[in-house]
Amino acid sequence: MQMAQPILTLENIHKSFDGTKVLDGISLSVLPGQFLTLLGPSGCGKTTTLRIIAGLETPDEGRVLLNGAEVTKLPPEKRAVNTVFQNYALFPHMNVLKNIAYPMKLRRVKKEDAARRVEELLSVVQLEGFGKRMPSQLSGGQRQRVAIARALACDPQLLLLDEPLGALDLQLRRQMQGELKALQKKLGITFIYITHDQEEALNMSDLIAVMNGGHFEQIGAPEEIYEHPTTRFAAQFIGQSNIIEGVVASAGQGSALVEVCPGNAMVVPGAFQAGERIALSVRAERIDYADKAEYGFTLAGVIKMHSYIGGVLRTTIELPTGQELLITGANPVSKYPAGCRVFVFWDPAVAAVVERGKAE
Amino acid sequence: MKRTNTWRSKLFVLLVLLFNYLPIIVVVVYSFNASKYGNWEGFSLEWYEKLFRNTQIMRSLKNSLFLAVSSCALSILIGTAGAVGMAKSRFRAQNLLENVSLIPMMLPEIILGMAYLSFFSILQVPFGMVTLIIAHTTFCVPYIFINVQSRLVGLDPAYVEAARDLGATQTRAFYDVTLPLITPAIISGALLAFAMSMDDVVISFFVTGTTSNTLPLQVYSMLKMGVTPEVNALCTLMLLVVFGAIGVFYLLSSLRRKAR
Amino acid sequence: MRERELSSAPKRRIAPTVWILAIWTFLFVALPLLYVIGITFLEKDDVWGITNVFTLENYKNLFSAVYGKVFLDSFLVAIATTVLTLLIGYPFAYFTAKFPPRVRSFIVLLLMTPFWINSLLRLNGWIILLKANGVVNVSLQALGLIDEPLKILYNNGAMMLGMVYALLPFMITSIYNSVEKLDWTVVEASRDLGASPFKAFCTVTVPLTVPGIVAGCVLVFVPSMGLFFISDLLGGGKTLLLGNLIKNEFMQARNWPMGATLSIAMLVFTTVFIYLYKKVTGAKTLGGLR
Numbered sequence: 001m002q003m004a005q006p007i008l009t010l011e012n013i014h015k016s017f018d019g020t021k022v023l024d025g026i027s028l029s030v031l032p033g034q035f036l037t038l039l040g041p042s043g044c045g046k047t048t049t050l051r052i053i054a055g056l057e058t059p060d061e062g063r064v065l066l067n068g069a070e071v072t073k074l075p076p077e078k079r080a081v082n083t084v085f086q087n088y089a090l091f092p093h094m095n096v097l098k099n100i101a102y103p104m105k106l107r108r109v110k111k112e113d114a115a116r117r118v119e120e121l122l123s124v125v126q127l128e129g130f131g132k133r134m135p136s137q138l139s140g141g142q143r144q145r146v147a148i149a150r151a152l153a154c155d156p157q158l159l160l161l162d163e164p165l166g167a168l169d170l171q172l173r174r175q176m177q178g179e180l181k182a183l184q185k186k187l188g189i190t191f192i193y194i195t196h197d198q199e200e201a202l203n204m205s206d207l208i209a210v211m212n213g214g215h216f217e218q219i220g221a222p223e224e225i226y227e228h229p230t231t232r233f234a235a236q237f238i239g240q241s242n243i244i245e246g247v248v249a250s251a252g253q254g255s256a257l258v259e260v261c262p263g264n265a266m267v268v269p270g271a272f273q274a275g276e277r278i279a280l281s282v283r284a285e286r287i288d289y290a291d292k293a294e295y296g297f298t299l300a301g302v303i304k305m306h307s308y309i310g311g312v313l314r315t316t317i318e319l320p321t322g323q324e325l326l327i328t329g330a331n332p333v334s335k336y337p338a339g340c341r342v343f344v345f346w347d348p349a350v351a352a353v354v355e356r357g358k359a360e
Numbered sequence: 361m362k363r364t365n366t367w368r369s370k371l372f373v374l375l376v377l378l379f380n381y382l383p384i385i386v387v388v389v390y391s392f393n394a395s396k397y398g399n400w401e402g403f404s405l406e407w408y409e410k411l412f413r414n415t416q417i418m419r420s421l422k423n424s425l426f427l428a429v430s431s432c433a434l435s436i437l438i439g440t441a442g443a444v445g446m447a448k449s450r451f452r453a454q455n456l457l458e459n460v461s462l463i464p465m466m467l468p469e470i471i472l473g474m475a476y477l478s479f480f481s482i483l484q485v486p487f488g489m490v491t492l493i494i495a496h497t498t499f500c501v502p503y504i505f506i507n508v509q510s511r512l513v514g515l516d517p518a519y520v521e522a523a524r525d526l527g528a529t530q531t532r533a534f535y536d537v538t539l540p541l542i543t544p545a546i547i548s549g550a551l552l553a554f555a556m557s558m559d560d561v562v563i564s565f566f567v568t569g570t571t572s573n574t575l576p577l578q579v580y581s582m583l584k585m586g587v588t589p590e591v592n593a594l595c596t597l598m599l600l601v602v603f604g605a606i607g608v609f610y611l612l613s614s615l616r617r618k619a620r
Numbered sequence: 621m622r623e624r625e626l627s628s629a630p631k632r633r634i635a636p637t638v639w640i641l642a643i644w645t646f647l648f649v650a651l652p653l654l655y656v657i658g659i660t661f662l663e664k665d666d667v668w669g670i671t672n673v674f675t676l677e678n679y680k681n682l683f684s685a686v687y688g689k690v691f692l693d694s695f696l697v698a699i700a701t702t703v704l705t706l707l708i709g710y711p712f713a714y715f716t717a718k719f720p721p722r723v724r725s726f727i728v729l730l731l732m733t734p735f736w737i738n739s740l741l742r743l744n745g746w747i748i749l750l751k752a753n754g755v756v757n758v759s760l761q762a763l764g765l766i767d768e769p770l771k772i773l774y775n776n777g778a779m780m781l782g783m784v785y786a787l788l789p790f791m792i793t794s795i796y797n798s799v800e801k802l803d804w805t806v807v808e809a810s811r812d813l814g815a816s817p818f819k820a821f822c823t824v825t826v827p828l829t830v831p832g833i834v835a836g837c838v839l840v841f842v843p844s845m846g847l848f849f850i851s852d853l854l855g856g857g858k859t860l861l862l863g864n865l866i867k868n869e870f871m872q873a874r875n876w877p878m879g880a881t882l883s884i885a886m887l888v889f890t891t892v893f894i895y896l897y898k899k900v901t902g903a904k905t906l907g908g909l910r
Contacts, residue, residue, distance in 0.1 A: 056521050076524040083525045089518035093540045102536070103526035154527065369715040376712045377730055379785070383745020384734055386755060390748055442641025449635045457638075461645040463653070468846035468890060470863050471656070471883045474870050478659060478670075478880065479652035498648045505641070555736050561849050562863070566870070579740045583747065583853055592748075595741035602736040606729070 005068055007032045007157060007190050008053065013062035015048055022048050023059070024214035030192065030207070032157075035184050037193045039201040040211030041237070046194045047086075049211070050160050053192065054083045067157070077106075082156040084164045088147035090135040096122075096146050097131040103153045121149040124183070141172050148180075152187070161193045165200065177203050198238045202226065210234045226283075232354045235281035242284060242325045243354065248276040255348065260299060261321050267296045267348045272356070279355035286350040287327045289317060289336070293343035301325065303340045308332055317344060384599065391592035407593040414590055420578035421594075427489065427574060428557040431496035432550050438497065439504025440546055444538070447512045465502035472499060473566035480567065488569030495567045496560065500553035507549035511542045660881040670876050678881035687865070687882070694862040698844040701783040702791075705840050706833065708784070709791035713832075714825070716792075717799040728796065731789055739786055743853055746785065750778055750854075774856025782854040783844055791836035798832025799825075842890045862886050 006029035015023040023045045030036050038046040051057040052064060055076035064072045071079055082103075090099050097118055104114040122128050125145035135143060144164055151159055164180070165173045181204045184191045195201055201208050202222045210217040210225060210233070218225060218234040229235035232243055246258040249265060256272040258280070259265045268280060293299065301317040304324065308314075312328045319325065325344060336342055365373075391408070395401035411417060446458065464472055476495050485491060519541065523533035561576045568577055582588040663673040681687060716727050734742060749755045750773040757769040772778060802825065810820040826833075848863035857864065862882065869879030 054521075054525055056524070075529075076521070077527045077529055081525075083522070085518045085522055087516065087518060089516065089522035091519060091522070091537060102523070106527040106532065150526065365715050365718050369711070369718075372711060373715050373719075373727065376708060376788075377727070380731060380734060380788070383742050383749065383785070384737070385745075386748050387741065387745040438640055438644050441637035445635035445637035445639075445641065449633055449638050451632050451634050457642055457645060460650055461641055463649055466842070466890075466894065468842055468863070468886060470846040470848065470866050471887055472652075474866060474879055474883055475652040475656045477870060478876055479655050482655065494648055498644070501641070501644065558736075559738050561740060562846065565867070576738050576740055579738060579744075580849055580853075583740060583744055588744075591741060591744055595737060595744065598737050598741065602733060605736075606733065 004031050006030055006065075007067055008192070009063075009065040009068075010049070010053070011063040011065070013049070013052060013059045013064070015045075015052065015057065015059050022214055023052075025062070026211075026214070026216055027062075028209060028216065028219065030158075030190060032190055033188050035181070035191045035193065035204060035206045037195060037201040037205040037208045038211055039195060039198060039208050039237070041196055044211045045214040046211050047162060050083070050162055050192065050194055053158070054081055054160055055079050056083075080154075080156055081158045081160060082151035082154065083160040083162065084144075084147045084151050086162040086164070086166060088135075088143045088164075090143055090146055090150070092135055094135075095131065096127070096133050096135070096138070099135070099146060100150045100153055103150065107154065117153065118149075121152060124152070125149045140168050141176065144168065144176065148183070152189075156189065158190045158192065161191060163194050163196070165195070165197075173200070180204065202238070210237060212237070227350070228352045229281050229354055230352070232279060232281070235352065235354050240284035240326060240328065241281045242287065242327075243279055243281055244319075244323070244325075245277070245279045245355075248272045248274050248278065250274055257296070260319060263298065264300055264320055265298045266345075266351075268351060268353065269348050270353060277357055278353055280351050281354045282346055282351045284314075284326045284328045285312075287325060287344060287346050288329075289315070289327065289342040289344045291336075291342060293345045295345050295348055297343065297345035299344045301342060301344050303334075303336055303338050303342060305338050306334055317342065319344075384595070387592045387595045388599065390589065391596040393589070396589055407589040408597075411590040411593040411597075416573070417575070417578055417590060417594065420573045420575045423489070423572055424558055424575035427492050427496055428554050431493050431500050431557050432554050434493065434497040435500035435504050435553055436546055436550055439501045439549065440508050440542070442501070443505050443508035443512060444534075444542075446509070461505060462502045464499040465506075469499070469560070469562040470566075473563040476563070477566040486569065487567055488572045491567040491569070492564060492572060492574065495563050496557045499560070499563060500557060503553045503556065504546065504549035507545040507552075508542050511545035512538075515541055656880045657884060659877050660884055662877050664875045664877050675877075678877050681878060682881060682885055690860050690862060690865050691885075693859055694845045697780070697783065697859065697861060698841050700780060701787060701844040702837050702841045704780070704784045705788045705791040706837065709788055709836060710795055710833070713792050713795035713799050716796060717802070724800075728793075731792060735789060740849065740853075743782055743786070743850065746778070746782060746854060747773065750781075773854065774858065776855060776859055779851050779855030779859060782850040783847065786847065786850060787840045787844060790839040794836030794839055795829060795832040798829040798835075802828055838894055841893060845886060845890070 008028070008030040010026060010028040013023050013026050014021075026045075026049065028036075038049060040046050048057060052059050055071070055074055055078075058073060062072075063070055066079065066081065091102065094102065097115075100118045100121055101114045104117060109117070118131065119128075122131060125148055127142060127145050127149070130138070130142065130146075135146070138146065144167075147164070148159075148161075161180075165176050168176060177200055180191075193201075193204065202225075205222055207219065208222055208225050209219045210231075212233045217231045217237075218229060220228075225234060226238055229238070229241070235241040235243065244260060244266070246260040246266065248268075249257045249259040251257075251272045251274050254271070255267055255269045257265045258268050258272075258278060266280070268278065272278070288294075289301070289303075299319065301319045304316040304318050306313055306315050312330060313332050313334060315327045315329065315334060317325045317327060327344075392403050392405070393400055394404035394406065442461065446454065472495070476491065480487060480491050515538070519537050520533045523537045524530070528536060559576060560574075561580055564574050564577055565580075568574060579588075579591055579594075582591055659670050660678050661674055661676065662670045663675050663677070665671045716724055719727065747754070751757075752769040752771070752773070754773070756772065757766070760766045761769065806828065807820055807824050810824045811817070815823060845861060846863035846866075848861060848867050851857060851859055851861050851864055860868075866879050866882050866886070869875045869882060873879075
């Protein structure tokens, strides 16, 4: 594999505010041209990560490297990184033209050159003819485009976007997702994108970093994150997951029988030792049930209820342990009514082990 | 529930406004009265002529304008610098400093006045324009400070951060972004401060010198003496200036709205 | 977003511009006031104002009958002014807030405009109206309603009129700020739940506008004890207010220590009042001013 120089590297970044740990030793590297999304619940430290990359905060510990050069202590104005702020932060006292030309004015770009560049950027974000408007006269989507144009004005190597679609309604959001992705492909600029919306992250990114409590839970491609979550949090934050715990009853070649409770077992691929305690994540849409189990499963349950939620049927099944499994199926009608005793199973390959450890 | 007023509540509002304007109307009418006294003896511009020939009034008006402009300018400087600095600072005595600097606004004027009288006497500062400017600046600072501070609190820090992110130094970001955004607050604070300075009787009364009579003090002593129709003429002229200024202000702001 | 709010580093830092405010405040607010407190403990001197002799006599004098009466009178005048401005100001602010926005801002503009003209010049209008040969008397005589001019100037009534006139706008703007922010759906909800208009007003509207009421009361009460020129010009100096007394001690009796002591007493008095205000409303500053 060819080793490209990462455009951005974070090394073991720590940051606390007033004694509260916000970032707890995060490390990351991003290759040029990648679309990386930081995905996590609010308060997980994703905005702080972005602000440290932009230079708006200084980490307590750790290093930030841009193109291999350390910039940890460099002020924001000296970094070839630009940001699209959460509420866009368009200067309310300047019109669209002046907003976009502002970074060029700071760099003493000649007036004619700046004007030409502004027109070019306006056409990139499809806002020709809006130059004389004030930010207050623009819609949310238009403001967002201006903010992007302004951030692109000085050809940054890295564009940081802090929930840029957060203020838009669902329909516009979906449309803008496509546009942003296309823009990124066209410009070839590296994007670091923040969102707490999993659909947005899965839809747009080359790479997703799932963040929680100041550290990365998992970094990987969207399919990888979705199909093979490595932590409980990653599994639960994205999609509808069932976490099932059990103890390895017998380990065989390449797979094991894991007992959820006596007499109820599931098959898990991988090398394990008997007695090991593991937690498994299975997507709701991957689980099946019938009056007879397949794949060697012996997991029984009682159907508690069915509810049709448009497109899919959601079924709740209670295991003997009392745990409830959520199952979604494409078939709007189930053969088995509520109260029915069934066996639960899935293709062992679709489950992901999110936790393993010695049993007490 | 409908948010409408009955004719009775409308009448009430009208009457209170009338109460507010009654003495002013009387003053305007009497500034054109040929008689010095209560009865109407015909239209005359005599008092306006006398007003402009009254060197004492004219000098005190000049003093007051000079005083108001200079204390306004000083308090803009101190109040804005203070509010901007406080927003960026964090130190132990910060609350104390803020509270003490706001005292002049909360204090009955007379206390500040007599504090200055005794304070400047012991320091042997000669009473006059200098003491007046110090006193007026002191009671004007809180108005600017509070206005700018509340604007700064409401100001999204992202604006400055965006400017920094786009390549502005800290100083540059202040001049390009913060200052234009707090200017309306500075102006409204300054307008209030100007009005307070032009209106102040109590504090000026204690710190004025023999050569630096202000307009309010001049009017006070004239009113104590007795009948003074020139004062009516002066009031009418000031009213004209105020209404003119408000008219121009509204015209400008509506023009600006249309231009957008 | 929460992360940003936390971004106040615990480190101590003072922006250099703070010093401008700090030095000015120290020199011209803190020092003079401390000095005033200092001289309350000194004896008076006819030439220099003060001597270097320590005494508690001034504080003892506070409780003498003469000063006691002035305190009581000032307090009564201040209370009366506050109550009167509240009685006129509340309905005015309330009705004004019910007008359509354009009318509303026009009324506020009309109310505030006279503020830009010196208050003495406006008080002069009342003198012209009320004096023996003034508008009111001349008109009444012309109508044959009275033979002799009424003595309506230079008494307590005229003084109260002047006080209310000068301070009413403070009360109105404070209350208006509160009423304007009022969420009218809450009032509607109380009507919906069965309250009569009057009951809704008393149980919902008034409690929700308490901050404005209290701010207005402070803004009227505090200065009303010190506006000596209104008592001088309209009241004919019949009622000695605290403001007049302090002025006289300084300018005529040249008893600076006593004047200072009276000021401190007044200060304590108003501070207690403002403290109570903060207690009641839980406000950090005078909300009505903002």
